[in-house]
Amino acid sequence: MDESIKTRVVTLGDLIRILIKHWWIMLLVLLISIGMVFGINCLTLMFAPKYESKATLYILRREEINIHDSADADFALALKVVNDCTYLLKSHAVVDAVIEQMNLDMEYDSLRKQIFTTNPENTRILEVSVRADSPDLAKNIVDLLCEIGQLKIADAMGFKQVNLYEYGVYNDSPCNRIGLPSYILVGMAAVVITYSVLFIKFLYQDRCEKGELPEDNC
Secondary structure: OOOOOOOOOOOHHHHHHHHHHOHHHHHHHHHHHHHHHHHHHHHHHHHOOOEEEEEEEEEOOHHHOOOOOOHHHHHHHHHHOHHHHHHHHOOHHHHHHHHHHHOOOOOHHHHHOOEEEEOOOOOOEEEEEEEEOOHHHHHHHHHHHHHHHHHHHHHHHOOOOEEEEEOOOOOOOOOOOOOHHHHHHHHHHHHHHHHHHHHHHHHHHHHHHOOOOOHHHO
């Protein structure tokens, strides 16, 4: 092995020195990145705020349950139809009826993209959320969507399958607001990337000082 070739070992002291020497650069990058996210957030809320209202449906299966069947069987059967209910709730029959009754100036695909459903684990609950340009519109749409949906689902399945447990909640806070966790994540990413660049620069300069790189590259 050629003794002239020496491996540079980066110590904890080197890492700390990089941090101390360039702390102001990382702080500046942190403030700039957070400021950019804040600016984007303000522009989004100013020109395109979105509001969300969430209603709750309760999935039933009682009509097909024999009196000798257990509650667990009832629960298991109900869970199997959650996906069916979700599909029917977003179908043309339901969404188009909402558009027609509310006289909305939008197409089926546009409204369907604003409808979101979630099924909390191990429950017979189907949470239905709608996003719109105003809190009132979001609530009115999700309420009518669930009212029409439970009727259409009953017609499709031949028996009452869904109960509207809770109407949409009025929420006047924009749902597309960027929250604190996003600011923290962006800030941390900016600092890590900046430190990585400074670390690479440190290694490059160290090799130049030791003459391991041609002078033209230094």
